[in-house]
Amino acid sequence: MGKTGFVFDKRYLEHVTFNGHPESHYRLIAILDGLKQNGLLEKLIPIGPEPANQRWIEATHNIHYIMRFEEACIAGFPDFEHQDNSICRETYDVALLAVGGVLKAIDSMMAGDVDNAFCAVRPPGHHAEQDRALGFCYFNNVAIGARYLQQNYGIKRVGIIDFDVHHGNGTQKIFEDDDSVFYYSIHEHPSFAFPGTGREFEKGTGAGETYTLNTPILPGRGDMDYRKKLTTDMIPAFKNFQPEVMLLSAGFDGHSADLMSEINLSTEGYKFISRTILNLVNKYCEGRVVSVLEGGYNLDVLPGLVADHIRALLENQAI
Amino acid sequence: MFVSETMATDLITVRPDTTLKEAKGLMQEKNIRHLPVVDEVGKLLGIVTDRDMRDAQPSSLLDEETYARTYERVMEHRVEEIMSKEPLTISGFYTLQDTLLVMGKKKVGALPVINEDGMLEGIMSTRDLLRAFVNIMGIGEPGTLLCILVQERPGQMKKIVDIITEENVSLGSVMVAKYWDKEKRAVFPYVMTQNVIRIKEKLQAEGFELFDPMSWYLDQLPQKK
Numbered sequence: 001m002g003k004t005g006f007v008f009d010k011r012y013l014e015h016v017t018f019n020g021h022p023e024s025h026y027r028l029i030a031i032l033d034g035l036k037q038n039g040l041l042e043k044l045i046p047i048g049p050e051p052a053n054q055r056w057i058e059a060t061h062n063i064h065y066i067m068r069f070e071e072a073c074i075a076g077f078p079d080f081e082h083q084d085n086s087i088c089r090e091t092y093d094v095a096l097l098a099v100g101g102v103l104k105a106i107d108s109m110m111a112g113d114v115d116n117a118f119c120a121v122r123p124p125g126h127h128a129e130q131d132r133a134l135g136f137c138y139f140n141n142v143a144i145g146a147r148y149l150q151q152n153y154g155i156k157r158v159g160i161i162d163f164d165v166h167h168g169n170g171t172q173k174i175f176e177d178d179d180s181v182f183y184y185s186i187h188e189h190p191s192f193a194f195p196g197t198g199r200e201f202e203k204g205t206g207a208g209e210t211y212t213l214n215t216p217i218l219p220g221r222g223d224m225d226y227r228k229k230l231t232t233d234m235i236p237a238f239k240n241f242q243p244e245v246m247l248l249s250a251g252f253d254g255h256s257a258d259l260m261s262e263i264n265l266s267t268e269g270y271k272f273i274s275r276t277i278l279n280l281v282n283k284y285c286e287g288r289v290v291s292v293l294e295g296g297y298n299l300d301v302l303p304g305l306v307a308d309h310i311r312a313l314l315e316n317q318a319i
Numbered sequence: 320m321f322v323s324e325t326m327a328t329d330l331i332t333v334r335p336d337t338t339l340k341e342a343k344g345l346m347q348e349k350n351i352r353h354l355p356v357v358d359e360v361g362k363l364l365g366i367v368t369d370r371d372m373r374d375a376q377p378s379s380l381l382d383e384e385t386y387a388r389t390y391e392r393v394m395e396h397r398v399e400e401i402m403s404k405e406p407l408t409i410s411g412f413y414t415l416q417d418t419l420l421v422m423g424k425k426k427v428g429a430l431p432v433i434n435e436d437g438m439l440e441g442i443m444s445t446r447d448l449l450r451a452f453v454n455i456m457g458i459g460e461p462g463t464l465l466c467i468l469v470q471e472r473p474g475q476m477k478k479i480v481d482i483i484t485e486e487n488v489s490l491g492s493v494m495v496a497k498y499w500d501k502e503k504r505a506v507f508p509y510v511m512t513q514n515v516i517r518i519k520e521k522l523q524a525e526g527f528e529l530f531d532p533m534s535w536y537l538d539q540l541p542q543k544k
Contacts (some may be wrong), residue, residue, distance in 0.1 A: 262466075
């Protein structure tokens, strides 16, 4: 059994979205309850987050965007830039704390206090662009984490794997012209699923050309396609890139029971995804991986899927 | 939906006495395949395409020296000698649908747009048309495609639109396609949201079938006879 860090804070529940919004605080309550019931929580090393220093937010997001977001929360607006992005007065602070949680997890891992970590944070991040909130996301937790690894720890090559069922347009855009961060995403085909990006031919721009890779999966498909494509697309890409640290955008909304998508991954399919990614992480990153919660909206299956993912992190034996 | 709103108006044109050499240079430099030919007041006289240019050029099978000599000579000719003198044109009042159909029917890659006096106002290429349809389908903006199977009878679309409206969601576009079962239609609303769970639940509660687009695709595959 390895040392797996677990980021959580009760204040993550204070970002309250409108009644009936799928990205609700009940998601984290369900995940926590699940981890308590199956005894996993006590095996994890708790990591208490602090609000991220704004310097790290600014390394990824436009300062005017950050101010607009803060002002919208202070003013008590019901949403920010789109009706999907439901906010309350506390949302800005909670979003800072979500980023802070990821940064703290990175600190713990880089210090060797933990081998790897899972961040049960919200709001999620992978749709957020430099100056645009989208799809329930405000600050791009994973992207900020990648820049932090580079600027604070001198890591040269960061890998990002995004297995949320939606394409992480924000993360892709932030790193599209950057050859020091490789972004891989597997998701439901953008002709059917939000946000409509992440097509096969989107492979990065300028210096970052070939440092972005997208695998769209057609609706109705599931485990078989994921097995095949992770093997043929993801593994060779990272073998070539040789990342030093891996960050995960971990979304669990591709499960067949999750109405947010038409992808039919099974519980076993998700276990395969976790295992395959960890094999890759062991081979190239000395087991160093921080996994960050993105989507997953069916409260009946989400806790089990997260628990399986965390169990895989715990049982991971990096060589 | 009108050509006048979509056509390219930053026109690159030539005069009838422009040499083929200049015209070819212009096409390469601006990365275009169609050059309208106009007179001194901007009246459309014809159009030169890269195909016309290639037809005028000597055969690439000639030996190098003969090719170079012939090429030099050919390139001194004027565009009026090779241009299409009565090209197919459209007016700014044409709709995008007109343009789509006429381009398909006549197999042309670009159409000059002229007014009643024959003056060139713009040009509509397949590239401009593609851009217009990306806009019409709404797919340049973030959204989700719903795939709904409805009975072919009046009032169905209203129910769908009502449900989407109740959820305060904007519509990017709605496509309707034939389905193999003639009693049914496939409806594809593109909704500008990630939050589709409630819409899907309400549609199902109203008795609509959310279908798997892949099964539809497989049903549509030509069957062996």
